[in-house]
Amino acid sequence: MKKIKVKGGNILIGDVHISGMKNAALPILFACILNKGVNVLYNLPPVSDIALSLEILEALGAKVTNNIDGSVVLDTSGVRSEAAPYEYVSRMRGSSYLIGAMLARFGEARVGMPGGCDFGDRPIDQHIKGFVSLGASISFIDGVLCAQADDGLVGSKVYLDMPSVGATANIIIASVFAKGTTEIMNAAREPHIVDLANFLNRCGADIRGAGTETVRIRGVRELHPCRYSISPDMIEAGTYMVAVATAGGCVNIKNVVPKHLEAISEKLIEMGVDVEVFEDSVTVTSSGKFRGVSVKTWTYPGLATDMQPQFGAMFCYAEGVSTVKEFIYEGRFKYLNELMKMGATISLDGTTARFMGGLPLEGCAVEASDLRAGAALVIAALAAKGTTEIGGVEYIERGYHDLEGKLAALGADISIIDI
Ligand code: EPU
Numbered sequence: 001m002k003k004i005k006v007k008g009g010n011i012l013i014g015d016v017h018i019s020g021m022k023n024a025a026l027p028i029l030f031a032c033i034l035n036k037g038v039n040v041l042y043n044l045p046p047v048s049d050i051a052l053s054l055e056i057l058e059a060l061g062a063k064v065t066n067n068i069d070g071s072v073v074l075d076t077s078g079v080r081s082e083a084a085p086y087e088y089v090s091r092m093r094g095s096s097y098l099i100g101a102m103l104a105r106f107g108e109a110r111v112g113m114p115g116g117c118d119f120g121d122r123p124i125d126q127h128i129k130g131f132v133s134l135g136a137s138i139s140f141i142d143g144v145l146c147a148q149a150d151d152g153l154v155g156s157k158v159y160l161d162m163p164s165v166g167a168t169a170n171i172i173i174a175s176v177f178a179k180g181t182t183e184i185m186n187a188a189r190e191p192h193i194v195d196l197a198n199f200l201n202r203c204g205a206d207i208r209g210a211g212t213e214t215v216r217i218r219g220v221r222e223l224h225p226c227r228y229s230i231s232p233d234m235i236e237a238g239t240y241m242v243a244v245a246t247a248g249g250c251v252n253i254k255n256v257v258p259k260h261l262e263a264i265s266e267k268l269i270e271m272g273v274d275v276e277v278f279e280d281s282v283t284v285t286s287s288g289k290f291r292g293v294s295v296k297t298w299t300y301p302g303l304a305t306d307m308q309p310q311f312g313a314m315f316c317y318a319e320g321v322s323t324v325k326e327f328i329y330e331g332r333f334k335y336l337n338e339l340m341k342m343g344a345t346i347s348l349d350g351t352t353a354r355f356m357g358g359l360p361l362e363g364c365a366v367e368a369s370d371l372r373a374g375a376a377l378v379i380a381a382l383a384a385k386g387t388t389e390i391g392g393v394e395y396i397e398r399g400y401h402d403l404e405g406k407l408a409a410l411g412a413d414i415s416i417i418d419i
Contacts, residue, residue: 248288
């Protein structure tokens with residue numbers, strides 16, 4: 001079993017390069033099923049959720065080749081209409097995109113219920129609502145979702161109950177070949193959606209309005225494969241921004257879209273941290289001393305729920321009281337117990353956490369309960385007294401490429417240990 005070992009107290013100095021956005025790469029990989037050909041994808045993050053997605057695609061008949069320059073060739077011409085292996089799809093939320101992709105290409109899909117990080121109930125009722133309104137019939141047989149549209153899908157209006165990232169992406173994918181026009185209202189506006197739409201449009205789709213609350217998809221007859229570079233990962237970038245702010249130091253975070261980071265930058269500035277914005281990088285400079293604030297998680301362009309635990313770790317070290325109100329996932333607070341093991345004083349009332357900052361944390365053995373919880377514990381450990389050993393490394397590896405290597409290059413005393 002692997003653990004991440006961090007000896008706290010070092011400031012972070014230097015440059016860090018951000019990988020491609022995991023949550024954009026996932027729908028794009030499955031959307032490649034639609035274009036039945038040889039795609040070349042650049043800037044795919046080498047993280048385990050992407051490796052698992054490629055394994056699922058290979059199990060369905062796709063061919064994957066890794067180029068020396070880091071790009072990945074994905075040939076989807078041989079993809080077969082069959083059920084995806086349950087042991088794979090049950091491990092990853094992103095596998096839900098198989099439903100939209102298989103339905104669009106074959107008029108049928110059989111996919112085990114997707115898994116993913118556990119922070120409470122994560123239904124896919126809005127995805128299903130979209131498929132049904134496009135004319136698919138849905139049934140569940142032995143835990144497998146079966147979607148059927150023998151005569152193909154037909155464009156329709158879909159009003160989402162909430163701006164779900166997954167449902168918006170899945171309905172876009174499903175409707176690319178639907179007859180007529182599909183209109184998704186109350187759509188998610190995250191950069192992941194814009195990246196997916198840009199990829200599909202590059203392949204010949206007709207998608208307008210991605211990044212706004214109404215996305216219109218005019219069905220086309222076919223797509224062609226393409227070369228595409230995935231946008232940088234705003235959450236990986238944000239994680240390094242908060243890490244530097246918490247540990248102190250000065251780091252230039254490279255290969256980012258600064259616009260995607262505005263909510264994070266503004267919150268750090270409000271706390272007294274210096275953030276300088278360049279064309280495709282941001283520099284964060286921090287003395288390691290900062291004020292407590294309150295944050296509310298929201299859909300883009302609000303502060304992403306995927307940054308909530310990292311800010312929670314930082315709040316343990318802030319002067320005064322900070323509060324976090326979590327609006328997206330009520331169960332995303334499991335990491336608080338681990339921070340309290342390190343000495344943090346935190347109270348939780350429903351979906352609001354209150355951090356009494358300014359007290360030193362002490363390193364100890366803690367366990368990551370999900371991907372971002374793991375990142376939060378690493379951040380807490382960077383500024384803690386003594387040594388922290390963080391278990392649950394497999395969660396961190398789902399979404400961060402070489403977190404320990406990148407932090408070590410910035411001066412952190414961090415390593416992976418086998419126990
Ligand atoms: N929801 C429903 N019904 C649905 C879909 C969503 O009730 O059919 C609810 C969810 O339970 C949640 C809210 O709507 O309360 C938002 O969920 P959303 O669908 O937007 O999330 P997701 O697509 O399942 C993606 C990311 C998550 C990220 C969220 C929110 C992927 C693979 N996952 O999940 O990323 O937290 O959007 O931005 O894209 C992570 O990377 O750590 C991560 C968990």
